[in-house]
Amino acid sequence: MIEMKNIKVRYSGGIAALNDVNLRIDDGEFVFIVGNSGAGKSTLMKLMLREIIPNEGRVFVNGYNLSKLKGKKIAHFRRTIGVVFQDFRLIPDLTVYDNIAFVLRVTNRSKKYIRQRVPYLLSLVNLADRAKAYPHQLSGGEQQRVALARALANDPPLLIADEPTGNIDPELSYEIVDMLKTINDQGTTVVMVTHQHDLVKYFGGRIINLKRGQISFDELIGGSDEVE
Numbered sequence: 498m499i500e501m502k503n504i505k506v507r508y509s510g511g512i513a514a515l516n517d518v519n520l521r522i523d524d525g526e527f528v529f530i531v532g533n534s535g536a537g538k539s540t541l542m543k544l545m546l547r548e549i550i551p552n553e554g555r556v557f558v559n560g561y562n563l564s565k566l567k568g569k570k571i572a573h574f575r576r577t578i579g580v581v582f583q584d585f586r587l588i589p590d591l592t593v594y595d596n597i598a599f600v601l602r603v604t605n606r607s608k609k610y611i612r613q614r615v616p617y618l619l620s621l622v623n624l625a626d627r628a629k630a631y632p633h634q635l636s637g638g639e640q641q642r643v644a645l646a647r648a649l650a651n652d653p654p655l656l657i658a659d660e661p662t663g664n665i666d667p668e669l670s671y672e673i674v675d676m677l678k679t680i681n682d683q684g685t686t687v688v689m690v691t692h693q694h695d696l697v698k699y700f701g702g703r704i705i706n707l708k709r710g711q712i713s714f715d716e717l718i719g720g721s722d723e724v725e
Contacts, residue, residue: 498524499545499655499688504554506540506710514540515551516710522688524654527681529697530690532707538690541707542659545688546578547571559655576604579648579685583660585640587632593619593643594628600650618646622676638669645676649685656680658689662696674700 499522506515515537522528532538543549544556547563556563559577566574587596594615601611619625622642632640641661648656658677662670674689674696681687691697697704701720706713 498522498557498559499686500555500557501544502555504544504551504556506537506544506549506551513710515544518554518710518712520705520712520715522686524686525681525684526703527678527687528689528703528705529700530688530705530707531692531694531697534692536707537710538707539659540710542657542690545657546580547574576651577653577655579651579653579656581641581644581648581656581658581661583663585632585637585644585664587640587643587647589632591631592628593624593630593632593635596632596643597647597650600647604651614650618649621649621680622646637665638672641665641669641673642676645673645680649680653685655686655688658687660690660692662691662693670696671699 499520501518501520504515504518505513507513530538530541540549544551544563545558547566550556550564559574561574563574588599591599597615597618598611601614606614616625616628619628622645624639624642624646627635627639632643635643645661656677662673665673670693677687677689678700698721701718703715703717705715
């Protein structure tokens, strides 16, 4: 669960990035977060990841009070979250298999577990036949699917996707969101930040719109089932 209470974030110069934001996302939800550039989307994500703490208010994610986390507890908390970025962030000199396995190795998972988990994740994102390929040999859509599999490596209860379709062909964007929906159907909470309103209109669901640092819209809408 994600809960933000009376959140205010101000940057240097007194600029208000978020102002009196109250938000609750329950376990198992799929939520789109939208808004124009400068509306506060990135700040909201940084709060969820505990990259920053608010000037005022409290943030709770996956049972952690983020304002009170220090040292190793921050690292432990972040292992409960999978993150997918717009720019993929794959390690260029590792194969697809090893990009995913790397996450498990640094958390001291057993070799047996890794041998079982990585093929499962590759199958989940339809890349079982690309395990030995390197990132430069993949299309943008394939790279993002590897990034998605890597984000799911530790089976996190929460997945945050920050503009995951920003660097891939428009027609592949629907495929990525469809995969996120499938992952959500299996019980993972998904929060997706996007500026692509056509995706939001097509898939529908809970939409949170930020405007000038405040939530201006938070409602469920129906999907259109028609690609624009």
